[in-house]
Amino acid sequence: MPKINLLPGLFLSILAVGTWLGAMVLPVNAAPPGAPAELKVAFVDFLSGPAAIFGTSGRYATEWLVDKWNKEGGIKGVPLKLVILDEAGTPAKNVTEFRRLVMEEKVNVVLGFTSSANALAIAPVAEELKTLTLIHVAGTNRLTEDHKLHYTFRTSNHQAADSVLLARYVLKLKPNLKSIAGANEDYAWGRDSWEAFMGAIKTLQPGVEVKAELWTKIQAGEYSAEISKLLAARADVVHSSFWGGGLVTFIKQALPRGLFKQSLVALSTGAQVDQFVGKDMPDGVVLCPRATGAYFLDPEPEKDPLQKEFVEGYHKKVGRYPDYVSYRGYQAIGGMKAAYEKAIAQTGRWPTTEEVIKAFKGLTWRVPGGDIHMRAEDHQAIHDGLVGITKMSKKYGFALMEKRERFPGEQIMPPVGMKTPDWVKTLKK
């Protein structure tokens, strides 16, 4: 009888049992090789000052998501650690803080920046320090049109989308539009917003007269003379990209003076403040959640599980419904997570920043309200945008954005390689 060697069989059996036991004991989200103990993410937004109503919304959304994901195992087993910082202050102060975050706090990713002036100042430093930086709200088109970005991405549509979306919508409401006027803040955001809105209107409806162009300081807080000028101008449509506390003040000061009755007022960030303005928001104001593809009622939470979970979770945490800044916060950190996960899948280990960047280019990720696509060429995200008109809701106690229209990203954002001022001249009805 030949002697049977039992050793190979025994070895294979032990290996099989061991693998099975390992699979039973180890968590599904076992960290990939080379994974750090945590992924340190800085979130920078206005937490004080008139713009705080922006920053706090983005912060709450980001915190809510990070809490949720950490309970679910983080990014492939690596928990996320948030470092929260106030954006209030000058671009110079923000650049200093950015350097400190990267060099002293050793954060892996920086996410945030609402002010266009700050975003424009931060991008070159992010490139210099080779730090993955995701701009979530800042709207100036110049960020991705005038700069060659490698480490910086903008995870939402830029202001051209808001302006063109508003132009298309007001022309639907007022097909015989004859005149427009604008009141905007005197810096990159305000100037670019007005230029794009005015350009789009003039292209789509040749012959429209511009009756007034007003420029205020950022968050000026006193608009009585500007409102007088707008009333005297008697334009069919008044455009404003005022935002945060400044916009609330503008609405408060304009309401008793009849501006909203005299002209159709179109506010590119209006949907963000309607919960704060409450019962003082008049009906019939065109509101835009900055060409964001989600509103807390659109898509209907009951029909979109991601939306339902976010709206309910956010409301429970904050006591308000998510606004567009919350959704843009979601887009940014959601994009970061998706890029890391894609890079891990591609490399089979914890990725380097360069590998995450490679994964981010051309990435499409899902958020409440639809898909976000990151263009590989200019690091500019593109997505649907919503717009609507106010109607007071007794149920909610504030004006809702009704008669909503959803515009696809391609209709409201310039294509790669084309600058906004040139693109708006080519628009077609």
Added chain:
Amino acid sequence: MDIGLLTIIIFDGLNYAAVLFLIAVGLTFVYGVLRILNISHGAIYGLGAYMATWLTILLLNKGLPPYLSYFVLLTGAIIIGLITGPSIERLCLRRIYGSDIHIQLLLTFSILLILDDAMKLIWGVEPMFMSEPYFLLGQFSVGGIIYPRYTFLLIGVSASFGVFLVWLVRGTRFGKLVVSVIQDREISVAMGINVGLIYTAAFTMGALSAAIGGAFIAPTISVAPGFAAEVVVMSFAVVAIGGLGNLEGAALGSLIVGLARALAIHLVAELELAVIYLIMVLVLAFRPQGLFGAVEERRI
């Protein structure tokens, strides 16, 4: 320029001038008496706005008749003025009279930062809104342009406070004491005047003006940390134009800035921001002490 547009410009200018004067008059009064440029003035303005807003919302929610909200605004301002005025003067400023101007600026700037953070600690960072007093009085029309009647109230409060201060300084015994302290502190002490008390009272008047300014602006804006910065910077331009330490200078400076801004907005909107500082530069270039400022003698 037609009369209608001119009327609108004058009215817009007066409206903004009223806001600026309420802040600038306290700033200039404190400098006139104490010789201290009080940077923390802006924070007291902010505190006045916060206290008035918070108190009004609280009492309106408890069923206060809306018309009484104006008294609540005033009460909020008085509370802030009477708390911050004496405490800042007694605890901090008293120690640095006669010190180098840099020390004074650093100290009052520190107080500004501390009070700014105190506001965040007490009322949080999210803006507060209250508009009942603003909407309650209805509207009127000037040159076909609608204005809220609250504008009259603002102008009235501002003018009344200015007249009150002038009367206080020129028409009362307290005013005579203030003037004697300004002229010569040592002689005043020798004559038995309680200079410390005069200083406290003068600083408190300045604090009250800032707090009243904040309280009556509050219904027209969203009150949030840092909201005061813009208007306070503008009030510094006002006192620079009018002459530091001069009440008439503050009034004229406010009118010039208010009207110039309104004129720019209506006629050359691009110059809205530049025009104010252009005036300031011109005034300082030809009259560094401001339009009403007195030339100081060189001591040595």
